[in-house]
Amino acid sequence: MTGRIPPSSVALTPGQVPSVRTLRRDFSRLLMEHRFVIDELLTKISILDLDVIRTKITDIAGIRITCSFIADTYHVLDMLTSRNDVRVVEIKDYIAHPKPNGYKSLHAILEVPVFLSGGPTPVICEVQIRTIAMVFWASLEHKIHYKFAGEVPDRLVEELTQAAEVVGQLDRKMEQLHAEVHDGDPDGSASEDFDDEAMRTLWELSRREA
Numbered sequence: 001m002t003g004r005i006p007p008s009s010v011a012l013t014p015g016q017v018p019s020v021r022t023l024r025r026d027f028s029r030l031l032m033e034h035r036f037v038i039d040e041l042l043t044k045i046s047i048l049d050l051d052v053i054r055t056k057i058t059d060i061a062g063i064r065i066t067c068s069f070i071a072d073t074y075h076v077l078d079m080l081t082s083r084n085d086v087r088v089v090e091i092k093d094y095i096a097h098p099k100p101n102g103y104k105s106l107h108a109i110l111e112v113p114v115f116l117s118g119g120p121t122p123v124i125c126e127v128q129i130r131t132i133a134m135v136f137w138a139s140l141e142h143k144i145h146y147k148f149a150g151e152v153p154d155r156l157v158e159e160l161t162q163a164a165e166v167v168g169q170l171d172r173k174m175e176q177l178h179a180e181v182h183d184g185d186p187d188g189s190a191s192e193d194f195d196d197e198a199m200r201t202l203w204e205l206s207r208r209e210a
Helices: 017-045 050-056 070-081 132-147 154-183 196-209
Strands: 062-067 087-093 106-116 119-131
Touching: 062 070, 062 132, 070 087, 070 106, 070 119, 070 154, 119 132, 132 154
Parallel strands: 062 119
Antiparallel strands: 087 106, 106 119
């Protein structure tokens, strides 16, 4: 009689054991990193009322826009919100008013027309607008958050907050240099104090990101 061999009876060679352990570790890490996203998704799709979905779920569609300078983020936001076919639901300015952990970004909840076979249908989506430096910081913060499953040690929280200020200094410094080049102001009277300690912090951040 033939049949499928139970998994527990499969013998591994000594050379296969490290590979299986690595695969199991990687799979466990993947589950941990995406656990919160999966839970949130399951909660949202459990809502069956289409009217509730349309009005309550604001990030069913989303886009992230990366800019070179802080001024560009506000310019892009102005271009989006000034369109006649776009309705502004909510705007959160985390650049002017960062979150306690230092997170910076422009968030805009917008209602845009999606053209279906039955005609245009308004859909609410979320738009995030950041500078390159803000994306760098947020990416590292995201990785640390999931590595510690939301329980980030106080030391790292403090270092991330300090790093956010350094990233802000970098954004302001780069914008100042950009203005000097284009406006012909070599004096830099409004120069940002970007010292060696800030450079060291950015270097440490880049090593963690890598």
